[in-house]
Amino acid sequence: MKYSDTVIIGAGPAGLSAAITCAKHGVKVTVIDEFIKPGGRLLGQLHEEKKDVWWNGIKEADALYEEALKHNVDIHLETSVYNIEKSDQWLTETSNGDWRSPCLLLATGAAESPLSLPGWTLPGVMSIGAAQVMTNVHRVKVGKKGVIIGINPLTMAIARELQLAGIEIQGIYFPPYDQNLKHSETPEQTLADMKRMAHLAPSPLLRFGSKLLSTKWMREKAIQYYPKKGFSIWGIPLHFNKGVTEITGEQKADGIFYSSIDPYGKLNTEEQFFLETDFVCMSGGLYPLAELAAIAGCPFYLIPELGGHVPLHNETMKTPIEKLFVAGNITGIESAKIAIVQGETAGLSITQALYGSSKGLDKQITDSIEKQRNTRKEALIQFHPAIQQGREKIQKLWRHYHTPLPT
Structure with a gap:
């Protein structure tokens, strides 16, 4: 002893x-x-x-x-x-x-809080924190090109770190919204939270535009008329109006299906789109x-x-x-x-x-x-x-x- x-x-x-x-x-x-x-x-x-x-x-x-x-x-x-x-x-x-x-x-x-959706247990799917440690601590690339599911301050910081390591981030998407979960947020609520990070935005246009999002009505309209390709931050498309519905793959993750999403979290599952990718990061916060x-x-x-x-x-x-x-x-x-x-x-x-x-x-x-x-x-x-x-x-x-x- x-x-x-x-x-x-x-x-x-x-x-x-x-x-x-x-x-x-x-x-x-x-x-x-x-x-x-x-x-x-x-x-x-x-x-x-x-x-x-x-x-x-x-x-x-x-x-x-x-x-x-x-x-x-x-x-x-x-x-x-x-x-x-x-x-x-x-x-x-x-x-x-x-x-x-x-x-x-x-x-x-x-x-880290986990996010679950079809395909989330496939090899090549990891938490955003795991990707950060592999990249910055162990100096191992998690893949060549991939997407991040979940929009929060942690996502934005680590997305930039992965990009600086030479990894292509194809986009940052909204996770499935569950109104029964207290920690789950709608796109409108998430946009309100992210507005607090506007001073860190890489362009004057984004910093100025964020000032227009001070009311709930403006945030709802911003998501309703959000560009189809998303806004680009450091060259990374940020999608407040697209939610991932499934991660695909047999032996490992090879792509995602996503649909459009309204300001209140409702997915339009009648219309789905596919994006090929070789890794997926999940970001549910801490x-x-x-x-x-x-x-x-x-x-x-x-x-x-x-x-x-x-x-x-x-x-x-x-x-x-x-x-x-x-x-x-x-x-x-x-x-x-x-x-x-x-x-x-x-x-x-x-x-x-x-x-x-x-x-x-x-x-x-x-x-x-x-x-x-x-x-x-x-x-x-x-x-x-x-x-x-x-x-x-x-x-x-x-x-x-x-x-x-x-x-």
Whole structure:
């Protein structure tokens, strides 16, 4: 049995940032991650934030890793956690031995929401995140030409990354719409969400045109009279008025069938078109990867604005379970920059839990929370349009959870 002052599960931006912060304050830190490299989702990220300013996730991950090693953080990769439990201390059971620690931080990140339609299990069909990792981390082309099903901020960023790797993206299409699924959006709703990314559009015409989509009526008309060939972004056709109905192939994916779709998600299946392709990416968005928080007994709430079910926590990244902390996408889907700041906040809160409050440490925590808010306000890409409302909801739930019942 090994001992550490705090165990951090997840070596992504939140976990590494928290580890660095803890170590700087004299905390003995152990970081555990199942992947072969540290960095989490940072490893696949490569996008232009504004003209000639690029976010290179691999470089950011390397910088965090080197900083962590400089401060003697104990990092264990290729190590799976299969159980956590609390007695007088936290017990973390892994494929590489067990640890005891007074504090535990869950920085497990996010997973992709699947999309299902006929043919989605064929070889050559993959999640958009898998394509990103294969391309940017392993330097393997997923194919010569292919399509993406699903329109969201993640799609747009990764489509550009695949294109820069020399892969032809034949088009981005709408997925099948299911009115029974709460996470399923109509083309009109998706267009409203994507309008928030207009400042990143590669042409002045697209940036200007997006300003005309401020009302629901204008968005409905835009989809109704959308060009048959779609709008081209970086030379990639973007189809808000076409939905994929089937992926075809015998041994592997070799094409798609698609139909026109109205602003409310209704497909015109009487008229179908075929496009030959050699791979298909599915993009259903991300949700918090929070199973370990459930094992720990942390209460959960469904908050769509944060991407799904999230463990209850406050702005200092504490949960209602004693000395259990969370940071990063487990708390809601946002950018890596926000995850890094949340990790910093969690690291300070862990230090406070171990060593007690002090005027200087309390101020650092307050400043870090304010840094979270400012980073969120300045974020160029938001995965969910009402992220701030989601954050306010979870804080309201936290206050309600800790309000004593009347006697």
